[in-house]
Structure formats: structure tokens, C-alpha cells
Amino acid sequence: MAMANKLNVLMCGTGEYTTGWTGSGASKSDKKVVALTLFDLRRLGKVNKLGMVGVNGSKFPAIRSHLHQNIAQVYKDLDISFDGFPGDTEADPEAYKVAIDKFKPGDAVVIFTPDNTHYVIARYAIERGLHVLVTKPATQLLSHHLDLIRLSREHNVLCFVEHHKRYDPVYSDARVRARTLGEFNFFNAWMSQPKSQLETFRAWAGKDSDISYYLSSHHIDICCWILQDRAIPTRVVASAATGIATSEPYNCVPETEDTITLLVDWQSVTSPKHKGTAVYTASWTAPLRSGVHSAQNWYYMGEKGDINIDQAHRGYDVTVDDTGKAWYNPFYMKYSPSESGHFDGQRGYGYISIEKFVDAAGSVNAGTAQPSDFDARGLPTIANTVLTTAILNAGRISLDEKRAVGITKDGESGWILQ
Numbered sequence: 001m002a003m004a005n006k007l008n009v010l011m012c013g014t015g016e017y018t019t020g021w022t023g024s025g026a027s028k029s030d031k032k033v034v035a036l037t038l039f040d041l042r043r044l045g046k047v048n049k050l051g052m053v054g055v056n057g058s059k060f061p062a063i064r065s066h067l068h069q070n071i072a073q074v075y076k077d078l079d080i081s082f083d084g085f086p087g088d089t090e091a092d093p094e095a096y097k098v099a100i101d102k103f104k105p106g107d108a109v110v111i112f113t114p115d116n117t118h119y120v121i122a123r124y125a126i127e128r129g130l131h132v133l134v135t136k137p138a139t140q141l142l143s144h145h146l147d148l149i150r151l152s153r154e155h156n157v158l159c160f161v162e163h164h165k166r167y168d169p170v171y172s173d174a175r176v177r178a179r180t181l182g183e184f185n186f187f188n189a190w191m192s193q194p195k196s197q198l199e200t201f202r203a204w205a206g207k208d209s210d211i212s213y214y215l216s217s218h219h220i221d222i223c224c225w226i227l228q229d230r231a232i233p234t235r236v237v238a239s240a241a242t243g244i245a246t247s248e249p250y251n252c253v254p255e256t257e258d259t260i261t262l263l264v265d266w267q268s269v270t271s272p273k274h275k276g277t278a279v280y281t282a283s284w285t286a287p288l289r290s291g292v293h294s295a296q297n298w299y300y301m302g303e304k305g306d307i308n309i310d311q312a313h314r315g316y317d318v319t320v321d322d323t324g325k326a327w328y329n330p331f332y333m334k335y336s337p338s339e340s341g342h343f344d345g346q347r348g349y350g351y352i353s354i355e356k357f358v359d360a361a362g363s364v365n366a367g368t369a370q371p372s373d374f375d376a377r378g379l380p381t382i383a384n385t386v387l388t389t390a391i392l393n394a395g396r397i398s399l400d401e402k403r404a405v406g407i408t409k410d411g412e413s414g415w416i417l418q
Contacts, residue, residue: 005366006048007358009038010103010130011082012096012121013112014054014063017135021059021066022200033333033350034112036071039078040343040351046358053085053099055092060084076341096121105129106365110354112162115209119144122159126151131158131361133354136217137392138385140209142417145389148382158364158371159382160357163221166380167349167356168331171222174300174307178226182303183268184276187226189219189298192259192286198250201284205245206256212238212395215282216262219298221380221388223278226300227266228378231276233387235265236394237404244285259283262395274303280391291317291326390415 011034016022020032041047052063067080085099086092100109100121109125111118111134119139122132126148138161139145152159165171193215198205201214224233240257244250261281268274286295297310312327319325331349338344345351356379363369375383387407394405394417406418 005362006042006046007361007365008049008051008103008107009047009358010051010053010099010107010109011035011038011112012053012099012109014052014059015112016200018052018112019063019067020070021063032070034110034354035067035080035082036333036343036345037351037354038110039071039080040075040346041355041358042079043077043342046355046362050082051085051099051102052082053096055095057084057086057088057090057092057095060088075337075343078343097124100125100128100130103128103130106361107131108133108358108361110162110357111135114204115140115213116204119148122148123151126155126157126159129155129157131357131364133158133160133162133357135162136221136388137161137213138382138389140213140389140393140396142386142390142393142415145382145386146414149386152371152382156371158357158361158374160360160374161221161380161382161385161388162353162357163218163380163385163388164332164350164353165218165222166225166378167352168311169349170309170311170331174309175222175226178300178302178307179230181300181305181307183271183274184227184231184266184300184302185274186276186301187223187278187280187298189216189223189278189280189296191215191219191281191294191296192283193294194286194288194290195244195250195284196288197284198245198252202250202252205284206253210257210260210396210399211282211284212257212260212262212280213392215284215294216260216280216395217388217392218296220262220280220391221385222298223280223300224385224387224391225378225380227276228384229269231266231268231274232409233264233278233391233394233407234267235404235406236391236398237263238395238398239263240399241283257399258285260395260399262391262398264391289324291324292329386415390417393417 018034241259245252245256266276333348334345
């Protein structure tokens with residue numbers, strides 16, 4: 001890309017997934033993706049100016065030190081500079097507005113903030129002509145998701161949801177094979193993280209979001225992607241286990257669920273007699289030394305066959321005297337440097353999901369594509385992910401109101417919950 005076509009990007013959120021830094025220090029997981037990817041995309045000539053915005057600027061000195069030690073000193077030729085908002089001695093819950101206003105139409109915003117803030121930040125950016133990549137769940141309310149679809153079309157900008165599982169080569173290949181198996185019959189998904197995550201997420205767990213929004217959104221999106229234009233969800237019933245997150249030593253708020261299961265009815269759009277069932281379960285109270293940060297697997301059964309995927313165990317395990325056995329997933333992000341000493345994770349699906357957004361925004365800015373073009377390419381655009389939000393929102397209502405919740409088509413592009 002020529003310098004004029006490089007994308008300026010603002011990172012909203014300063015936490016684990018963006019920087020690899022948590023309130024207690026460097027993250028021990030492999031969830032340190034956004035800043036590292038964008039630093040590398042700048043090295044490769046696709047990105048120019050970078051910004052980062054949080055609520056409390058006093059975190060920036062520690063973050064910069066962490067990035068210097070764990071990125072700049074590990075990989076060659078990575079410029080880790082960025083403009084921080086608010087200032088290092090300031091705190092401002094609306095600093096995202098100040099930061100976004102420093103960017104111009106055609107620039108981009110990458111949003112990795114608590115779930116309940118996604119909509120307001122994305123809306124503010126879209127209304128100012130910026131392209132948006134928002135982490136899952138895009139929004140917590142179906143009405144907000146529909147509004148972002150409307151706004152992105154009105155302002156002719158991209159709005160992608162960072163459903164990186166779509167770029168996992170196993171998942172994307174399985175999706176193609178699943179669509180050859182006839183009518184849908186059954187889907188069962190499990191995803192969990194260890195109880196230590198409750199310490200990382202204590203500030204918002206149970207208050208601002210739940211484990212279903214945070215983790216089940218991955219596999220719900222995969223199921224919706226497989227069934228796109230083939231079946232629609234019609235009813236959601238949710239159930240939850242409790243008692244661990246709210247006890248010592250985690251002491252989360254009383255509303256915090258440990259494990260949430262959504263049971264979803266699906267109706268074929270081509271065959272009235274074919275109905276399917278999906279079960280999506282997520283937990284953040286898994287054992288602490290299970291060997292993986294995210295246990296994740298799913299099973300799909302169609303009319304003519306089935307598919308079984310265990311993504312956490314890929315035939316690659318390492319045993320160390322002090323820590324025991326662990327399973328690694330370099331398909332997601334490869335952190336070991338290349339033979340030349342440069343970052344070597346460009347083939348990881350965590351990296352690819354951000355790069356595809358950067359490339360798409362660049363093509364829109366260059367006039368070689370329209371934002372609507374990407375809806376037809378199987379990418380996780382805001383329009384293509386609406387049913388994921390519908391299911392998640394219905395699940396939350398089902399838990400809160402202790403009832404089944406219906407999902408109904410409303411006009412050409414709308415959906416409503418009943």
C-alpha cells in the first residue's frame with residue numbers, strides 16, 4: 001500500500017486481548033492479539049497511525065513497558081508506538097469520544113471493551129464515518145444490533161464482528177462439509193475457561209455481561225454461519241448453574257452464573273417437516289490446571305452424516321516438570337519468532353480476522369469495493385451476524401424471566417423477540 005492508503009486505526013480497550021496486560025500483570029494466556037497484530041500490519045505497510053483508548057490513562061506507563069519487554073524486545077522491526085487516550089494522569093469514561101474525534105472518516109476503530117459498551121462506541125464511530133471492527137458479542141440487545149446495521153448502511157462504512165473462529169481452518173472446512181449433509185438435525189457445543197478468569201473479569205462478570213455472551217457467542221456464530229439461508233432459530237430456553245463464581249475466593253456479584261446452557265429450536269427454510277435442535281453451553285468455572293485456556297468442542301449432525309471437532313486438543317501437547325501437561329494452539333496465534341527474528345503469526349486465525357478487516361476497509365477507501373459487497377462473502381459483517389445476537393439476547397431474557405423466548409422474522413431484514 002502507498003502511504004496515503006495506509007489505514008489509521010484506533011484500538012478501543014486496553015485489556016488482555018488488546019495488550020496482553022491485565023490488572024495483575026502480564027497475561028498467562030494466549031489472548032494478546034490486537035496490538036501485536038496491528039504493530040505487525042504496520043511493519044507490513046497496511047497500517048499507519050495507531051491510537052489506544054481506555055478509561056484510566058494511569059495504566060499506559062505499565063502497558064508501554066509491557067509492550068516494550070514482550071513485543072519490541074522479542075520481535076525485530078516492530079514499532080510499538082501509539083497515541084494514548086486519556087492522558088497518563090487522567091481518567092475519563094468517555095475518552096473514546098475524544099479519541100474517535102481525533103481520527104477522520106475512512107479511518108478504523110477496533111473495539112475490545114466490556115460487552116455493554118460495544119453499541120455506544122460503535123455507534124459513535126460509525127456516525128463519524130469510521131469503519132468498525134467490534135469483538136463478539138457485537139451488542140447485547142437485538143435492537144442495538146439492528147441499529148448498527150442501519151447506521152453502517154446509512155454512513156456507507158464497514159462494520160465487522162470479530163468472530164475469529166470463522167477463520168480457523170478446521171472450522172471453515174467443517175462448515176463447507178456440514179452444508180453437504182442435508183437438512184440440519186442437531187448441534188452441541190461446549191466452551192469453557194478456568195476459574196482464574198473470574199479474577200480477571202471480576203469488575204464486570206455478572207454485572208455487565210455473562211459467560212454466554214462472552215464465550216457461547218463463538219459457537220453460536222459458527223452454527224448460524226453453517227445454517228445461513230438454510231434454517232432459522234425460532235425458540236430459546238436457557239438454564240444456568242450457580243454457586244462457584246459467587247463464593248470465595250472469587251466473590252462475584254450474586255447475579256453471576258457459572259455455566260449457562262441455551263437450548264435452541266431451528267426450523268428449515270426449505271422443508272417444513274425438518275426441525276433441528278442446538279445446545280450451546282459455556283462456563284468460566286472450569287478446573288484451573290486442565291492444560292488448556294479454552295476447552296472447546298462441537299458436534300454437528302445432519303440428515304446424511306455428522307462432524308465432531310475438538311479444537312482444544314490438536315495432537316500438540318507439552319509436558320513440563322513444574323506445570324504439567326498443556327495443549328497449545330498455534331493455529332490461533334503463533335508467538336515464536338521467525339528464523340529472521342520477526343513476528344511469524346500471520347497465518348493464525350486470530351491475526352487473519354483483524355487483517356481481513358484492515359484489507360476490506362482499505363479496499364472501501366480505495367473505491368475498489370463497497371461495504372455491502374462483504375455481506376455476500378461469508379464474512380462476519382454486522383448484517384451476517386444478527387441471528388447470533390438474537391439467540392444471545394433471547395437467552396438472557398429466558399434466564400431473567402424464566403420462560404421460553406421466540407424469535408420471529410419481521411419484514412425483509414428485521415427480527416424480533418417474543
